[in-house]
Amino acid sequence: MMSVPVLDRLRPAREAGFAGVSLMGADYQQMVASGVSAEDLRERAADEGLVVTEVEGIYLGLPGREPGPTMPASLAQLLKGMDAPRYLAVAVAAGASSITVIDMFDGAVDIDQAAEAFADICDRARDLGLTVQLEYVVGGGIATYADTCEVIRRAGRGNGGLMIDSWHLFRGNVTLDELARTPGDRVFGVQINDGPPPTDADPLREMTKGRLMPGEGIFDLVGMIRTLDAIGSKAPISIEVFSDTLSALPADEAARRCAETTRATLHKARG
Incomplete structure (x- = not known):
């Protein structure tokens, strides 16, 4: 639903049964260009009985990081502008309770610096x-899932944890056994989506435009959810599907399909 302005997603999200929405950098830039503030979003969400759960895509902030040659210039510019001080303030104004940090640029980062x-x-x-x-993020600066967990461990902050996105988990060939070794109390958020067999010549394009709805692809989402439950994760589970196909649907239909496929997957995993 990224093609739909964030304010126009609120009612479809509520009618589909969602409890909240997240805010991405592109959403916020579009809001600002339209004269809509983060406070406006918070109020409009509350009017629909929703909350803004998180602000996503904040840049980790290591110096000297540059995008790879296949990254669109618009995405690179967006990511570079997602600095923590600015977007922490946005999160507070929007009433969010958390932020998600990433590094999608080329080249491995030093774990201690990260x-x-x-x-x-x-x-x-x-x-x-x-x-x-x-x-x-598969293909990002923190090379592996294990390294990501190690960054969190070395940082040693009680309010710092892990966001698990099924796309990166499975495209990164992370096994469920490896997931099972993750401390459950360090998993702060879970995003589910599905994917086709990895045949796309451009992994970034596939990641940003070719995701599938839960249950429509090859990812073992049921196994992932059961593993997270087994390690004691209490993290909220949301859906994140970047898809040209989904974006072409009316907002209410897209929200309904997201809700239905997510509920079906959770029911299959948990009964």
Whole structure:
């Protein structure tokens, strides 16, 4: 539903039975261009009985990081502008309780430097009453899921944890056994989506435009959810499907399909 302005997603989300919506950098930039503030979003969401759950895509902030040659210039510019100080303030104004931090640029980062940067964001967020999720992104600067977990461990901040996105988990060839070794109390958020067999010559295009609805692809989402339950994760489960097909649907139909496929997957995993 990224093609739909965030304010226009609120009523379809509520009617589909969702409890909240997230805010991405592109959403916020579009809001600002339209004269809509983060406070306006919070109020409009509350009018629909919703909350803004998180602000997503905040840049980890390591110096000297550059996008790879296949990254569209518009995406690179957006990511570089997602600095923590600015978007922490946006999160507070929108009434969000958390932010999600990523590094999608080329080249491996130093784990200690990444941990220091993550700890700094966590400290800033703690003073504002926010939690912080670090998301493993396949092809990003933190090379593996294990390294992502290690960054969080070395940072050692109580308000710092992990965002698990099924796309990156399965495209990154993370096994359920590896997931089972994750401390459940460090999983702060879960995003589910599905994917086709990885035949696309452009993984970034596939990641940003070719995701599938839960249950429509090859990911073992049921196994993932059961593993998360087994390690004691209490993290909220949301849906994140970047898809040209989904974006072409009317907002109410897209929201309904997201809700139905998510509920069906959760029911299959949990009965």
